[in-house]
Amino acid sequence: MQKKPKKESTGKAGDGAKPGIDIPKAYDSSKEMEIYKLWERSGAFNPDNIKSKKKPFVMTLPPPNANGKQHVGHMCGYSFQDCMGRYHRMKGEPTLLLAGKDHAGIQTEAVFTKYLAEQGIDKWELGRDEFYKRCYKFCIENADYAREQEKRIGLSADWSREKFTLDPALNKVIYETFYKLFDEGLVYRGQYIINQCTNCRTALANVDTEHEQKKGIFAYIKYPVVGEKDTYITVATTRPETMLGDTAVAVNPKDSRYKKFVGKMVELPLTDRQIPVIADRKVDKDLGTGALKITPAHSAIDFEIGIEHELKIVNVIDEEGLMNENAPEKYQGMKTSEASKAVLEDLDKAGLLEKVEDITHEILVCERCRSVIEQIISKQWFVNVESLAKNAIKAIDSGETTNVPKYFNRVLKNWLKDIRPWCISRQLWWGHRIPIWYCGGKELYDWLIDNPGKTAEDYEKATGNKAKGCGQVIASDEKPKGGCPKCKNAELESEEDCMDTWFSSGQWPFSTLGGPDGEDYKKFYPTDVMETMHDILFFWVARMMMLGIYRTGKAPFHTVYLHGMILAPDGRKMSKSKGNVVEPKEIFEKYGADALRLWYFSDALPGKNTPIRHEKLQGNRNFVNKIWNASRYIMFQISDFSDEEIQELDKSIGERLAGLSKSKDKWEKETFNVAEKITKYLDKYQFNLAVELNREFFWHKLCDEWIEETKNLVANKPENKIESFARLITVLAVMLKLIHPFAPFITEQVWQNLRNRGLLSGESELLMISDWPE
Numbered sequence: 001m002q003k004k005p006k007k008e009s010t011g012k013a014g015d016g017a018k019p020g021i022d023i024p025k026a027y028d029s030s031k032e033m034e035i036y037k038l039w040e041r042s043g044a045f046n047p048d049n050i051k052s053k054k055k056p057f058v059m060t061l062p063p064p065n066a067n068g069k070q071h072v073g074h075m076c077g078y079s080f081q082d083c084m085g086r087y088h089r090m091k092g093e094p095t096l097l098l099a100g101k102d103h104a105g106i107q108t109e110a111v112f113t114k115y116l117a118e119q120g121i122d123k124w125e126l127g128r129d130e131f132y133k134r135c136y137k138f139c140i141e142n143a144d145y146a147r148e149q150e151k152r153i154g155l156s157a158d159w160s161r162e163k164f165t166l167d168p169a170l171n172k173v174i175y176e177t178f179y180k181l182f183d184e185g186l187v188y189r190g191q192y193i194i195n196q197c198t199n200c201r202t203a204l205a206n207v208d209t210e211h212e213q214k215k216g217i218f219a220y221i222k223y224p225v226v227g228e229k230d231t232y233i234t235v236a237t238t239r240p241e242t243m244l245g246d247t248a249v250a251v252n253p254k255d256s257r258y259k260k261f262v263g264k265m266v267e268l269p270l271t272d273r274q275i276p277v278i279a280d281r282k283v284d285k286d287l288g289t290g291a292l293k294i295t296p297a298h299s300a301i302d303f304e305i306g307i308e309h310e311l312k313i314v315n316v317i318d319e320e321g322l323m324n325e326n327a328p329e330k331y332q333g334m335k336t337s338e339a340s341k342a343v344l345e346d347l348d349k350a351g352l353l354e355k356v357e358d359i360t361h362e363i364l365v366c367e368r369c370r371s372v373i374e375q376i377i378s379k380q381w382f383v384n385v386e387s388l389a390k391n392a393i394k395a396i397d398s399g400e401t402t403n404v405p406k407y408f409n410r411v412l413k414n415w416l417k418d419i420r421p422w423c424i425s426r427q428l429w430w431g432h433r434i435p436i437w438y439c440g441g442k443e444l445y446d447w448l449i450d451n452p453g454k455t456a457e458d459y460e461k462a463t464g465n466k467a468k469g470c471g472q473v474i475a476s477d478e479k480p481k482g483g484c485p486k487c488k489n490a491e492l493e494s495e496e497d498c499m500d501t502w503f504s505s506g507q508w509p510f511s512t513l514g515g516p517d518g519e520d521y522k523k524f525y526p527t528d529v530m531e532t533m534h535d536i537l538f539f540w541v542a543r544m545m546m547l548g549i550y551r552t553g554k555a556p557f558h559t560v561y562l563h564g565m566i567l568a569p570d571g572r573k574m575s576k577s578k579g580n581v582v583e584p585k586e587i588f589e590k591y592g593a594d595a596l597r598l599w600y601f602s603d604a605l606p607g608k609n610t611p612i613r614h615e616k617l618q619g620n621r622n623f624v625n626k627i628w629n630a631s632r633y634i635m636f637q638i639s640d641f642s643d644e645e646i647q648e649l650d651k652s653i654g655e656r657l658a659g660l661s662k663s664k665d666k667w668e669k670e671t672f673n674v675a676e677k678i679t680k681y682l683d684k685y686q687f688n689l690a691v692e693l694n695r696e697f698f699w700h701k702l703c704d705e706w707i708e709e710t711k712n713l714v715a716n717k718p719e720n721k722i723e724s725f726a727r728l729i730t731v732l733a734v735m736l737k738l739i740h741p742f743a744p745f746i747t748e749q750v751w752q753n754l755r756n757r758g759l760l761s762g763e764s765e766l767l768m769i770s771d772w773p774e
Contacts, residue, residue: 023635023753027628029592032745036151039748044769045158047094047524057088058096058527060509061157062540063165065104066139067111070149071574071581072596072612073533073566076604078155079597080563080687081531085156086741087682090772096524097156098512100163101143105431105501106208110200110368112138112430128429135430136166149584153593154744156768161520163512165504166432173515174504175435175477177551182475186384187424189449189473191313193296193303194378194423195364198321199371202427203380205500205539209373212365220289220354221347223249223266226274233258233266233277234354236288238361239298240347241339243268244327245316246275248294250305253279255290269352270343271328278309297377315377319427336374379446381425381434381497388546389416395545395555403560404685405606408537415538422543424500431498435477438493439484440469506543509556516552526554534562534607561685563600564608571611582612594743595621601687601742623695624746627739630703631732631750635757637714638725645722646758652726654762657733660773667706671697671731675773678738687742694739702731733760734773744768 043049047056061081064074081097089095112135113123123131143164150157163170181187194203219240222232233249246268251258258277265274282305283292296306297315306313316327323331323339330346331339347353364373393416395401396409403409425434438445440456447459448471456467470487474480483490504511509530513521526548530541541560548556567573568580575581587596598620603610641649656663660672674697681690706728713724733754740747744767751767754760764770 023632025629025632027592027625027746027749029588029594029624029745031749032154032588032593033152035745035748035752036154038752038766039156039768040159042766042769044089044766045097045156046160047096047158050089050092050094050769052092052094054091054093056096056524057085057093058098058524059085059529059531060098060512060527061100061155062530062532063100063102063163063505063508064146065107066101066143066146066164067104067108068142070146070584072584072587073574075149075153075584075587075596076563076566076600077531077533078150078153079600080561080604082153082155082744083597083601083687083741084529084531084561084682086744086768087772089156089768090737090740090770091774092771095156096158096161098161098163099147099150099155099157099159100165100508100512101139101146102501102505103139103165103431105426105428105498106197106200106202106204107368108135108139109428109430123429131429139164152584152588153597156744161512165501165508169514170504170507170511171432171477173511174432174499174507176515177507177547178435178499178503179475180551181383186387188382188384189379189445190382190421191377191379191449192382192421192423193298193300193375194380196319196321196374196376196378197366197369197371198319198374199369200366201319203378203423203425204366204373205423205502208367209364210367211362212370213360214363216359216361216363218288218357218359219344219347220356221269221293222352222354223269223293224352225261226265226267232352233261233291234289235291235293237293238359239336239340240343241323241331241336242295242298242316243293243343244271244323244331244339245295245297245314246293247296247306247311247314248275248309249277250280250283250292250294251277251290252283252285253281255283255285258291269350270346278305278311280305280309298375300375303377313377317374317376319376319378321372321374379449380423381436381495382421382423383503385419385422385546388550389419389542391549392416392542392545392555395549401545401555401558401560403537403562405562408534408560408562408607412537412542416542422500424503425495425497426500427496428498431501432504433477434495434497434499435475436495437474437476437479438469438495439472439474439487439489440467440491441493442495444469444471445473502539502543503547505540506547507551509544509548510552525552525556527557529559529561530557531561531563533565535565537562559685562606564604564606564610566600566604567609567611569611569613587617591617591621592624592745594624594746598623598691598743601691603688605688606685623699624743626699626703627743627746627750630698630707631753633707634725634729634732635753638757643758649722649726649729650759650761652722653730653733653759656726656730657763660730660734665727667727667731670701671734672773675734675738679772679774682741691742694735694742698735698739702735706731729754729759733763736767737770737773740767 059081062077064070085095085097116123195209197204216238218236218238220234220236222234225231249266261277262279264277268275294302294305296303296311296313314326316323317336318324321336323334325332393413396413444459444467448454456471460467468491469489472484472486509527510525513525544556570580572580595617599616660668663669677693678690710724710728714721736747736751748767
């Protein structure tokens with residue numbers, strides 16, 4: 001038996017009704033939160049209250065965004081996390097489910113900016129400091145609501161350890177990681193292609209963007225070959241305006257049509273520039289004309305080709321989506337959509353527009369504001385994660401960390417092998433400010449990046465501007481008191497950009513435990529399982545592995561369980577903008593938390609996406625009622641037992657439970673065999689098989705056969721009623737334990753009803769901390 005937390009009365013969980021007589025005919029799921037309060041009061045959510053020599057079981061739970069209400073998709077993850085936690089807690093392992101909330105930089109800033117606008121408040125007039133203050137309060141209020149939803153699904157987390165990604169204790173750990181990377185030269189400021197939302201005015205991670213079908217064009221443009229009259233290379237493009245930033249035309253070296261042009265120059269239409277024709281195997285001969293315009297500043301693929309061939313980078317679009325000073329004067333200041341039309345008109349007049357086709361193609365849009373994303377070259381802060389990725393691959397290869405399902409090991413490794421520098425700077429007010437100070441200002445530092453080997457004096461000569469410092473950068477979250485350590489200059493400019501949210505959440509498994517020096521870290525790191533949805537395997541899981549190994553030398557978890565995505569009834573991804581979000585409250589009120597959980601375990605299989613189906617929820621609700629009705633029948637049958645008979649019955653049940661593994665009784669042997677199978681399924685993360693076996697055995701064996709058999713036994717030999725019901729209730733008690741991790745509310749309610757009747761006196765007061773049958 002586990003040593004229980006401090007003893008506390010569980011109260012009358014069955015509404016104070018007389019056991020076995022006045023118990024309602026149907027299970028009332030509206031009482032589920034009364035059961036949750038029993039669990040909370042017990043203190044068993046906190047592993048410090050469980051005295052055991054067994055190794056703790058630890059899960060740091062994915063923190064939901066603290067900017068709005070949660071939908072039933074979020075409840076799915078909590079159900080799997082809680083199931084694992086309850087199973088290991090019943091096995092006697094001090095169990096920590098560590099919950100929290102994510103500040104979610106770009107998403108929250110967009111949501112809160114809209115919220116302010118609805119109140120007639122302009123973000124820019126409010127100012128950065130006041131915006132941050134109000135946004136923090138907004139997030140904490142939303143976090144309170146989210147926590148109630150998490151409790152409503154039954155999440156048995158240690159709320160005393162709940163964290164927020166902007167908590168001061170976490171900030172300290174997050175900045176320490178930045179400083180370590182910076183000192184080792186792995187954090188740097190450089191130039192790279194980014195996803196720029198021109199409306200939110202920030203760089204975006206891929207996860208913050210979505211693909212959208214939109215009508216567009218395919219323009220065929222003729223590039224005159226220098227020195228060859230009436231000879232052209234035709235390229236096809238969906239973005240005519242970006243041609244103003246072209247620095248090459250690429251063809252496949254095996255394409256016989258263009259071999260003779262490789263190494264020659266072509267005129268870049270509408271400009272006074274000539275650009276080379278280069279050969280590159282990445283060019284698809286069969287796509288478009290087989291000739292590809294290369295614009296390194298506005299295409300990630302082109303950027304890579306440009307680096308390989310040492311091409312110039314000409315950025316013609318700014319952060320607001322306007323044509324900048326590098327474009328011909330006529331187009332400067334135009335929106336890209338306006339410039340596209342103007343370029344086509346001018347090409348047509350010059351006789352260089354072969355044709356234009358109407359097409360439907362996929363574009364990238366901002367997940368929040370739906371604005372079209374511009375890929376632009378930009379100076380940002382990056383992390384060189386190549387060495388970090390190699391260590392994460394080693395962890396997968398060695399088996400230190402594995403994914404469920406296993407084929408995601410290969411998927412994750414392929415992504416890590418092809419990884420590029422990680423842009424961690426975001427042009428936001430909400431989040432962790434990048435802890436950098438510029439001696440002489442950012443402009444000076446960026447100029448020195450573009451002109452390696454030059455000095456502040458060279459900057460003054462080249463630009464005519466006064467250098468107000470030496471160009472050094474200092475990594476510190478507070479302004480250095482002594483000024484620049486190199487030249488002692490006190491005029492330091494702070495970096496205004498914030499860190500990518502994934503940089504802080506990527507440290508979640510160890511930052512929430514106090515970092516490598518924390519007391520909780522020493523007790524609970526590395527954690528055991530990371531349970532999350534498969535769509536953030538790259539964005540989050542990979543970064544937790546890279547940063548976790550980098551800071552601690554150990555992989556942050558041994559298993560990654562990737563549940564499927566819960567879709568709306570229409571089969572699409574749930575989205576407020578689409579109006580197809582299903583609120584948890586609606587499901588809880590209609591079916592109860594247990595029915596929802598049971599459906600997740602059956603349908604949200606690893607790597608699978610599934611739409612919510614009310615008929616399946618109703619089927620699981622029926623199973624919950626079956627558990628209730630079976631136990632109610634038993635309670636009714638023993639309602640007229642005398643106190644002495646109840647004591648004798650209780651003693652017999654206790655003896656049977658204690659000897660279950662060696663029992664020769666047919667029912668008890670079969671039940672123990674089922675317990676062994678359920679245990680194996682849970683150890684292998686085969687939740688659907690465990691749920692189906694529980695359902696089949698309870699419904700068809702316990703209810704359809706053994707309850708009916710007990711009726712006949714008692715009717716024929718009433719003198720054996722205590723023995724008959726002892727067998728039946730023993731099986732029921734074991735089944736309650738086996739079903740509890742999946743459907744905790746109904747099983748705990750029935751357990752309390754049995755306890756209130758004077759039974760199971762040798763067991764824990766709460767089913768949640770009873771011993772797992774093994």
